[in-house]
Amino acid sequence: TSTYDYVIVGGGATGLSLAVRLSEDPTKTIVVLEAGNSGIGNPNITNLRLNANNFGTANDWQFVTIPQVDVGNRIQAQVQGKVLGGGSAINSGMYLRGNKQEYDALESLGATGWNWDSMFAAVKKSEHFHPPTQAEVDTFNMTWEPAFHGFDGPISIAIQAVNVSHFFPDFAVPTLKNLGHEMNIDPNGGFHNGPYLGFSDYTTGLKHPLICCVRILSPGHQSHESPLTASGVEYISFNETGIPETRTINAKNVILSGSTLNTPKVLELSGIGDPAILNGLDIDVVVDLPGVGANLCNQPITTASYLIKNGTVNAGNAIRSAIIDFQPFSGYLSGEDLERSNQLLETKPDLLSEAQFNIMKAQINAGVPQMEFAWNIAADANNVSTLTFDRLILVKPLSRGTVHINSTDPLVPPVIDPKYLSAPHDKFAFAKGVQFTRTIVDTEPLKSIIVGPVVPDATVQTDEDFVNYVNTISVSEHHFVGTSAMTPRSEGGVVDPSLVVYGTSNVRVADLSVIASLPGIHTVSLAYMVAERAAEIIKEQDT
Numbered sequence: 001t002s003t004y005d006y007v008i009v010g011g012g013a014t015g016l017s018l019a020v021r022l023s024e025d026p027t028k029t030i031v032v033l034e035a036g037n038s039g040i041g042n043p044n045i046t047n048l049r050l051n052a053n054n055f056g057t058a059n060d061w062q063f064v065t066i067p068q069v070d071v072g073n074r075i076q077a078q079v080q081g082k083v084l085g086g087g088s089a090i091n092s093g094m095y096l097r098g099n100k101q102e103y104d105a106l107e108s109l110g111a112t113g114w115n116w117d118s119m120f121a122a123v124k125k126s127e128h129f130h131p132p133t134q135a136e137v138d139t140f141n142m143t144w145e146p147a148f149h150g151f152d153g154p155i156s157i158a159i160q161a162v163n164v165s166h167f168f169p170d171f172a173v174p175t176l177k178n179l180g181h182e183m184n185i186d187p188n189g190g191f192h193n194g195p196y197l198g199f200s201d202y203t204t205g206l207k208h209p210l211i212c213c214v215r216i217l218s219p220g221h222q223s224h225e226s227p228l229t230a231s232g233v234e235y236i237s238f239n240e241t242g243i244p245e246t247r248t249i250n251a252k253n254v255i256l257s258g259s260t261l262n263t264p265k266v267l268e269l270s271g272i273g274d275p276a277i278l279n280g281l282d283i284d285v286v287v288d289l290p291g292v293g294a295n296l297c298n299q300p301i302t303t304a305s306y307l308i309k310n311g312t313v314n315a316g317n318a319i320r321s322a323i324i325d326f327q328p329f330s331g332y333l334s335g336e337d338l339e340r341s342n343q344l345l346e347t348k349p350d351l352l353s354e355a356q357f358n359i360m361k362a363q364i365n366a367g368v369p370q371m372e373f374a375w376n377i378a379a380d381a382n383n384v385s386t387l388t389f390d391r392l393i394l395v396k397p398l399s400r401g402t403v404h405i406n407s408t409d410p411l412v413p414p415v416i417d418p419k420y421l422s423a424p425h426d427k428f429a430f431a432k433g434v435q436f437t438r439t440i441v442d443t444e445p446l447k448s449i450i451v452g453p454v455v456p457d458a459t460v461q462t463d464e465d466f467v468n469y470v471n472t473i474s475v476s477e478h479h480f481v482g483t484s485a486m487t488p489r490s491e492g493g494v495v496d497p498s499l500v501v502y503g504t505s506n507v508r509v510a511d512l513s514v515i516a517s518l519p520g521i522h523t524v525s526l527a528y529m530v531a532e533r534a535a536e537i538i539k540e541q542d543t
């Protein structure tokens with residue numbers, strides 16, 4: 001049996017991008033194990049507008065959380081890509097980058113070399129920006145800064161242009177201006193405050209067999225003093241009749257790219273993790289690493305919609321989230337609310353590290369965006385138009401949760417407990433964000449064409465009503481990070497700045513689980529950053 005140079009577990013956004021870069025060296029042999037199907041020829045994957053058709057299908061892991069105590073004990077569905085391309089194959093294609101401070105924070109938390117400069121260079125390497133045509137520029141007032149973009153990478157990026165309703169230039173932009181929210185000419189260069197036209201990426205799945213990696217193999221590893229050296233991985237392969245067969249792959253390097261929710265499972269099944277979890281399942285502790293599966297972070301999301309006066313706008317066939325407005329707390333909280341925010345920020349939420357808490361508070365004070373307001377307009381069959389803030393997202397929550405196995409059966413899903421809105425400040429700031437949409441529609445020129453609220457309806461008025469609204473309606477975004485954090489081992493870290501799992505010599509993690517603190521964005525650009533940086537590091541170290 002042959003020994004590959006690299007086995008990459010997970011052919012998702014990070015894993016595939018990394019495989020492409022590593023395969024640039026023709027002397028290296030690489031195998032990618034992907035648990036899901038191929039997306040080849042599937043229009044639900046190639047057409048961004050149909051992405052939701054994948055939810056609940058074989059292309060989705062169909063995870064659910066345990067009951068979420070702070071949002072009415074609701075169990076929430078957690079869509080996650082289980083198809084070549086992973087999340088990037090079934091996502092909505094929105095493409096965003098955060099503020100410089102948010103990447104520099106990763107280095108402050110212990111990820112030496114992972115800062116805005118290195119990650120900006122990495123993401124430009126991954127990018128093939130397609131500038132808009134002159135006609136699109138003229139029609140939609142598009143702006144962009146060439147220095148913020150890469151033009152030779154594999155990931156195509158463009159500004160969304162098709163069928164944008166006149167509502168946006170005529171009503172949305174002037175209203176935002178009257179609220180003091182000035183347009184951002186290009187949010188991709190390390191400052192994404194303010195409204196801008198949506199950027200998109202266009203990635204699609206590829207072809208592959210059905211394979212699910214179970215655990216890392218480390219034959220003969222006896223001593224807990226010396227680092228574990230993996231010889232490859234064990235995986236289950238389903239044959240044509242659906243019968244599972246256990247097989248192995250030998251490799252000099254193991255790279256886990258199964259995503260924030262899946263990678264802890266492979267580590268824990270391999271005996272790498274929190275002894276309290278492993279002992280309970282009679283799994284031998286090979287590496288004592290309590291940070292595996294901890295520090296789980298994701299964003300809460302909800303919507304609000306308003307009826308538009310008949311005949312005042314032509315909704316046309318506008319695309320989703322045509323304008324996205326990212327605001328710091330000072331952009332939507334009143335003076336009194338800011339005082340309340342400061343009071344709530346005096347107490348560190350459970351499970352959030354002191355280091356992260358301090359950094360996040362500094363970012364809040366520096367005006368880093370905390371809330372996303374995405375604007376969309378649509379008309380029904382009777383041409384009744386509705387303005388929907390289709391993504392109201394608290395983009396940098398303080399709440400932290402966990403994901404762990406509770407079975408040694410590799411086919412049993414992990415226990416996912418993100419503890420949504422468990423930090424009191426999260427609930428306050430999120431509910432206030434939803435409430436702020438009432439201020440937006442009460443501002444001219446929008447005010448003159450709004451009939452009134454649809455969802456939440458007009459009975460929802462007080463602070464308490466809005467808190468109840470988010471408790472009962474909000475769901476979770478798909479932007480998980482943090483469960484194999486790149487922080488010092490003594491602070492709950494799982495990987496070092498070279499992405500090597502502590503206590504091992506040749507096991508790396510390269511997916512979004514390594515990002516200790518979430519930039520306030522949609523996360524696929526981060527996956528490309530991690531992949532490009534990982535490729536640079538691995539190529540340099542493995543010469």
Ligand SMILES: Cc1cc2nc3c(=O)[nH]c(=O)nc-3n(C[C@H](O)[C@H](O)[C@H](O)COP(=O)(O)OP(=O)(O)OC[C@H]3O[C@@H](n4cnc5c(N)ncnc54)[C@H](O)[C@@H]3O)c2cc1C
Pocket residue numbers: 009010011012013014015033034035036079080081082083084085086087088090091092093094095096211212213214257258259260262263266478479480510511512513522523524525527
């Ligand atoms: C529905 C949805 C919509 C989204 N919308 C956007 C958006 O519009 N814009 C944006 O920026 N981001 C979006 N995201 C987020 C973005 O797609 C993810 O952050 C990104 O894909 C994460 O990359 P990853 O490499 O960490 O994991 P993934 O891309 O999820 O890849 C992990 C891969 O590993 C495979 N895998 C897992 N475990 C195993 C195993 N044991 N053996 C073999 N294979 C395994 C999985 O099947 C999967 O293909 C969205 C995500 C989802 C799910």
